[in-house]
Amino acid sequence: MTNKVILGLTFMLILIVPAMSLHASAQTSYTITGAGSTFVFPLMDTWRVDYNKIHQNIQLNYQSIGSGAGIKLLEQKSVDFAASDAPLSTADQQKAPGVLTFPDSIGAITIAYNIPGMDKGLKLTGPVIAQIFMGNITSWNDPAIANLNPGATLPNQNIVVAHRSDGSGTTYAFTDYLSKVSPDWKTKVGQGKSVPWPVGTGGNGNAGVANIVKTTQYAIGYVELAYVFQNNMTYAFVQNADGNSFVEPTLDTVAADATAASANLPAADGDWSKVSIVNQPGSNSYPISTLTYVMIYQDMSTINGETQDKSTEVVNFLTWILNDGQQYSSGLLYVPLPDSLKKIGEDGLAKVTFTGGAVPEFGPIAALVLAIAIVSIIAVSAKTGLRFSAKF
Structure with a gap:
C-alpha cells in the first residue's frame, strides 16, 4: 500500500x-424506570408528562404496582428507583443495603364509603373504624356509628369492607393508624404492607379499592385522597388525636398533621423504619396521613444495566420532583414538601455515586x-x- x-x-x-x-453522542435518550406506590401514582404520572415536556429525551416508565412489589424490584436491582408509602423495614434494609430514602410527597388516606343518599361527612372515630375493619361492627346503623352521627338516617344494611389485596404502603400507613388507636387491632391484626384481614374483599391498588367502594352499595374502604376526588366518592370526617373534633381530609389538615411530625426526621441514609406521621396532635390535624418515599441506591452502578450517564439523568429527575415538581402537588391533593423535607432529599441525592467503572462515551x-x-x-x-x- x-x-x-x-x-x-x-x-x-x-x-x-x-x-x-x-x-x-446525539443519541442521548434515556428511559428512567421506577415502580411501587399506587398512592403517589396520580402525581408521579403528572411528573412523567411534564418532565418530558422540558426534557424530551427523558422518558419515565413508572409501574404503579404497589409499594411491596416496588420494594421487591428495588431489592432485585431491576429499577432505577422505587416509590413507597412505607419506609424500608429492618429486614428490607438487609436485602437492599446502601439505599437512600427521602420523602417526595405527603398525602391523606380517606375512609371512603358508598351509602346511597348520604353525602360526605359521616363522623367516625379511630376505634370505630378499627372495629368495622375487624368485622365486629357489621351494620351501618350500629349504635357505635349512630351515636357519632345524631340526626343521620343510617340504613339497616350490612357493611361491605374493601381492603388492599397486594402489598401496600397505603395499607402500612392505615394499619399503623389503626394500631395506634385500637389496642385490639394492634394485638390481633397489627401493622404491615400486608396483614391478615379478618373480613372484606380485596382490591389491587388504590384504584382497585376505589372501584369496589364506588360500585358496591354500602361498601367502605381506605383510599388515597386524589382517587376519591377523581372518582367523585364520599368520605368520612375522622376524629383527631386530641379527641375534640372530626376533621375533613384536606390539604390544610394533612399539612397540619405532617408539620407536627416533621421534626427530627433521619437523613436519607438513616433508618426510616420507625417514622410515622399518623394521629399527630392538633385540633386541625387529619389523623390518617402519610409521607410517600423515593428509594434509590447510593451507588447506582449496582443496578442491573445502569450506566453513568443514565444515573445522572435519574438524579436530575429526582432533584426536579423535589423542587419544580412540587408545584403540581396541590392540584392533585398532595401536600407540597416543606423546605426541611426537600433538604433531606437534596442532601441524599448529593451522595449518589457511580463506582462501577462506566465506559465513557x-x-x-x-x-x-x-x-x-x-x-x-x-x-x-x-x-x-x-x-x-x-x-x-
Whole structure:
C-alpha cells in the first residue's frame, strides 16, 4: 500500500470518526424506570408528562404496582428507583443495603364509603373504624356509628369492607393508624404492607379499592385522597388525636398533621423504619396521613444495566420532583414538601455515586486522539519503510 493511499485513508478517518462520534453522542435518550406506590401514582404520572415536556429525551416508565412489589424490584436491582408509602423495614434494609430514602410527597388516606343518599361527612372515630375493619361492627346503623352521627338516617344494611389485596404502603400507613388507636387491632391484626384481614374483599391498588367502594352499595374502604376526588366518592370526617373534633381530609389538615411530625426526621441514609406521621396532635390535624418515599441506591452502578450517564439523568429527575415538581402537588391533593423535607432529599441525592467503572462515551476529543494516533503511526511507517497489508 503506497504512502499516498495510507495518507488518504488517514484523512478519511479524521473526517469520519468525529462524525460517527457526534452521531453517537446525539443519541442521548434515556428511559428512567421506577415502580411501587399506587398512592403517589396520580402525581408521579403528572411528573412523567411534564418532565418530558422540558426534557424530551427523558422518558419515565413508572409501574404503579404497589409499594411491596416496588420494594421487591428495588431489592432485585431491576429499577432505577422505587416509590413507597412505607419506609424500608429492618429486614428490607438487609436485602437492599446502601439505599437512600427521602420523602417526595405527603398525602391523606380517606375512609371512603358508598351509602346511597348520604353525602360526605359521616363522623367516625379511630376505634370505630378499627372495629368495622375487624368485622365486629357489621351494620351501618350500629349504635357505635349512630351515636357519632345524631340526626343521620343510617340504613339497616350490612357493611361491605374493601381492603388492599397486594402489598401496600397505603395499607402500612392505615394499619399503623389503626394500631395506634385500637389496642385490639394492634394485638390481633397489627401493622404491615400486608396483614391478615379478618373480613372484606380485596382490591389491587388504590384504584382497585376505589372501584369496589364506588360500585358496591354500602361498601367502605381506605383510599388515597386524589382517587376519591377523581372518582367523585364520599368520605368520612375522622376524629383527631386530641379527641375534640372530626376533621375533613384536606390539604390544610394533612399539612397540619405532617408539620407536627416533621421534626427530627433521619437523613436519607438513616433508618426510616420507625417514622410515622399518623394521629399527630392538633385540633386541625387529619389523623390518617402519610409521607410517600423515593428509594434509590447510593451507588447506582449496582443496578442491573445502569450506566453513568443514565444515573445522572435519574438524579436530575429526582432533584426536579423535589423542587419544580412540587408545584403540581396541590392540584392533585398532595401536600407540597416543606423546605426541611426537600433538604433531606437534596442532601441524599448529593451522595449518589457511580463506582462501577462506566465506559465513557466515544466523543469528539477521543476521536481526535485516535486520528492523531493513526497519523503518527503512518508517519513512523513512512519513515521506516514499514508497509501495511490487509489479510483476510
